[in-house]
Amino acid sequence: MNLRALQADDAAAWDDAFHWLWPVAFSAAQAKLQPYLPAEVEDVAIESLEALVEKVRSLKSVEELKPLVASIAHHRAVSRLREWFTKTRGGGKTIPLDPLGEGGLADCPDPVADSPPVVLEQKELAQRLRRTIGELRPPTDAIMMDRFISELSYEEIARKHGIPIGSVGVYLKRGLETLRRIWGRREES
C-alpha cells in the first residue's frame, strides 16, 4: 500500500486500498451494529471509507490506515445506534430485535455506554488502537480474543494454543494490564 499514491488520487491505489480496508470497516461496524441494526453494517462501512478519503492527506504512514478506518466505523456505528435507540424509545414501547442472539444482554457491555472507545475522539481512538495492536503481542492477543470475544474456557484455550492451563491466566493478566495502561480506566479517562 502506497500512501503517497493514495494522497495523489491514484485510482488503482485506491482500488487496492478499498479492497484491503473494507473488511476492517465492515468488521468494526458489525461489532457494534450486528445485534441491533445488521442491515446498516454495509452502509456504515461505505461511509467510513468515504470519510477516510477526506482524511487521507493528513496521514503520515500506511500503518495509520487500518486503525483510523476501524475508529471511524466504530464512531459511526455508535452514532447510528444512538439515533436508533432515541427513535425507538421515543416512539412507544419497543422490543429489541434479537439482541445478541442466544446469549442475550447478560454480562455484555452496553453498546453505547461511555466507555473509552466511545468517548475518545476519532484521532485519539485510532492512536490508542494502533498502540494496542503494537503492544498486545502474540500469543497474548489471540488468547485475549479467545477468552473475551469467543468466550472459550481456560481448558479450551490451553488446548488450542498448546500451552499449560496454568499459563492461560498469566497471559490474560498481562493482556488486561496492557489494555488498562493504554486505555485507562473509565473513571480516569
Add this chain to the structure above:
Amino acid sequence: MNDDHFFDLAMKVIAGQATEAERAELDGLVARQPKLKTEFERQQADVRLAREVLPLVSATQATTPELPAYARGRLQTKVRQTLGRPEASPPAGTDEQRRMMWRWRWLLGLATAAAAVALAMVLWQAPAPMIQVALLDTAGASRGSDAKELAGLQQTWNKAQVESFSSAEKAGAWETNWPGDGRRAVVKVLYDRPAGELRVLGRWKGKPFAKTFVVEQDFAAALNQAKRFIQEQTGG
C-alpha cells in the same frame, strides 16, 4: 492467598463459567479480605474494557468479507470528488456555439427527466406487504374469548391465515422465521395472550421495525393501532 488463583477464580465468575463451589470460594475470600472486593471490581472493569476494545483490534486484522461491487463505484466517485482529479475539459468552440450546446443539453435533460418521471409513475406501485398473523395462548384455545380474538385478528388482516400456538417456543420460532425475498415488506403480528401484548415485527427495505401494543380492555383498539403502525412503516 495466591494472587493467580484469585485472578483465575474471578475470571471464571465474571464470565459466568464458575461452579457453585467456585463462586462460594470467591465469596468467602472476599468476605475474609475486603481489599479483594476492590480487586474483583477492578478485574470486572478490565474485562468490560477488553470486551469493548478487542473487537476493534480484531477488526483491524480482518480479511473478509470482500468489497461489494456496488460499493467500489461509489467510493471511486468519492475519491474523484474529494481529491480532485480534473474533470474533462470543456468543449472547444465559440461562445455562441457553447451557448447553443447548453440550450440543447438543457432541453434534452428536461425531456429525459420528464420521461423518467412518467415511466416511474406508470411502473411504481408499492407492493402490498406480506402480513402473517398468529395467536399465542399457552392456556389452550378452547375458551370463547379466544374465538373472539381470533375473529378480530382475521377481520383486521383478512388476507392472512391466523395461526395458533400453544407454546412460547413455537411462537418464538415463528417470529424468527422470515419469508420473502426483500422485494416487499414482511410483517408478523403476534397476539401474545398471556403477556397481554400485540407484537408487530417487520422488515422493509432492509430495515427491521418493531412495536408492542399493550392490550388492556379494548382488543379492537390495539388491532387498529397495530394496523396503523404497519401502514406507517410500509406505506401499504
